[in-house]
Amino acid sequence: MLYVITAILVLDFVLGRVLSVLNASYEHLPIPEEICDIYNEERHSKQVSYAKVNRQLSWLTNGLSLLIMLLMLYLGGFRWIDLWVHDITSEVVNPIWRDIMMAVCYFSLLELAESVISIPISVYRTFVVEQRFGFNTTTPTTFTLDWLKSTLLQLLLISVVLAAVVGVYDSIPDWFWLVSWAVVAVISVFVSYFYSQLIVPLFNKQTPLPQGELRDAIEKLAAQAGFHLTDIYVMDSSKRTTHANAYFAGFGKKRRIVLYDTLIEQLSTDEIVAVLAHEIGHSRHNHTAKAMATGLAQQLLMFVLLGLALRYNLLAGAIGCEPSFHVNMFLFSILYEPLSLLLSLLGNYVSRKNEYEADAFARSNGLAQSLVVALKKLSANSLSNPNPHPAFVFFYYSHPTLVQRIRALSNTYK
Ligand SMILES: [Zn+2]
Structure with missing residues (x-):
């Protein structure tokens, strides 16, 4: 089994x-013809060095994380952490509570370690790379507070979910898959419903779009x-970056557009309206x-x-390791990769x-041309890869490439 785990990590x-x-x-x-105008030679060479x-x-990052995982697996690091969580919870009498505490400590420690190890790379990415290409606007204070808040938030979420899941497993093991899934589903729906009210304010200020030309147009x-x-x-x-975006958050009554x-x-007013038409x-x-x-x-499926x-x-x-919920779940998370x-x-x-x-919807509202201009600007400003x-697109892209989108949009507006 150890070899299967190793093979998965290496192949990944x-x-x-x-x-x-x-x-x-x-x-x-x-550079494809459609985007020649925004990727001149200077911008293209800048994009190539950014990439x-x-x-x-x-x-x-990937090499380091593979190396650490293999060292931990083969030199007994994960076993050591397991022994440590058994040790610090040895006084807890109630077996369900003990399992919950062991799982929370085990995964919190792993999360914390990962979060600390990634600090130097993250500092380098923000203050050296993004800075050099003119994207960074983060101050060291914002960066530090972000790290603290997001780490604490992760630890809180991990604890809540694990407490629920381990509690269910120990109490009704036969129905574990169904009940745990239902509990986690409720938590995820709750978090995404209140995302703008609970999560975003920790990191950003949101102010209603004031009356004016843009609001009227929208x-x-x-x-x-x-x-x-x-x-x-x-x-x-x-306050963090010059990269730009817009999105819809929440659903039902809590749905909101965020620019x-x-x-x-x-972007100009027409271009923003086109982006919003896409979101609508x-x-x-x-x-x-x-x-x-x-x-x-x-x-x-995962819970089954x-x-x-x-x-x-x-x-x-x-x-x-001795069989335990937390070690089994940790190894399962690798096998599930x-x-x-x-x-x-x-x-x-x-x-x-x-x-x-969504692009076609913007097109049907007569906004194809504005959307093309907006997409070009956003893509060029953030030095996206034109080719x-x-x-790579098949594996990682959640959006079609810029050229693909322009071609699809142009089919009717020309
Ligand atoms: Zn979209």
Whole structure:
């Protein structure tokens, strides 16, 4: 079993590296005709060096994480952590509480270690790479607070989910898969419903879009598209980066449109309206609801498989540990990787299809040309790759490439 785990980790690394090399091999192809105007020679060479530094960083991150995982597996690091959590919970009398505490300590320690180890790379990425290419606007204070808040949030979520799942496993093992899934489903729906109220305010300020030309134009679009407009907010994303975006958050009564302030800065009113028409297109086609349903179905599959893995107890022994929920679950998470990759391929495929549908919705509202200009600007401003390798796109892209989208949009507006 240890060899299977090793093979999965190594193959995952190799796959990532092969795709990255393939992608780099397309770097020097001529810029496609449709986007020649935004990628002049200077911008193209800047983009190539930006892609190169990011590629080197991903070699470093992935190589380092593979190395640490293998060392931990073969030198008994995970076993040592397991013994430590057994030790610190040895006074707890109630067996269910003890299992919960062991699982929470085990995964919190792993999460904390990962979070600390990634600090130097993250500092380098933000203050050296993003800085050099003019994207970074983060101050060291914001960076430190972000790290603290996101780590604490992760630890809180891990603790809540584990407490629920381990509690269910110890109390009703036969129905573990179903009840745990239901509990986690409720937690995920709750978090995404209140995302803008609970999570975003920890990191960003959101202010309602003031009355004026932009708001009028958006309201006009909503009326024309027969879309019931809820709240429109502007988020101060410029305090971290110049990269721009817009999105829909929440659903039902809590649904809101969020525009990055950087988007408002970089695009004209017509272009922002076109981007929003695309977002309304997603909503019109129920993409968010479908994505959530698919996500829940995938979680159910995962819990069924985890239930089987726990029942047959094949895993913990592979790294010399006593059988326990937390060690079994940890090893299961590695074994689940290949399936998770397959599911993400399917997810990306569906997502790319959805993007075309959302673009087509903007087109049907007469906004194809503005959307093309907006996409070009956003892509050029964030130095996106104009020539990604098709295999790289197939594996990782949740959106079609810029050229693909322009071609699809141009089919009718020309
Ligand atoms: Zn989209």
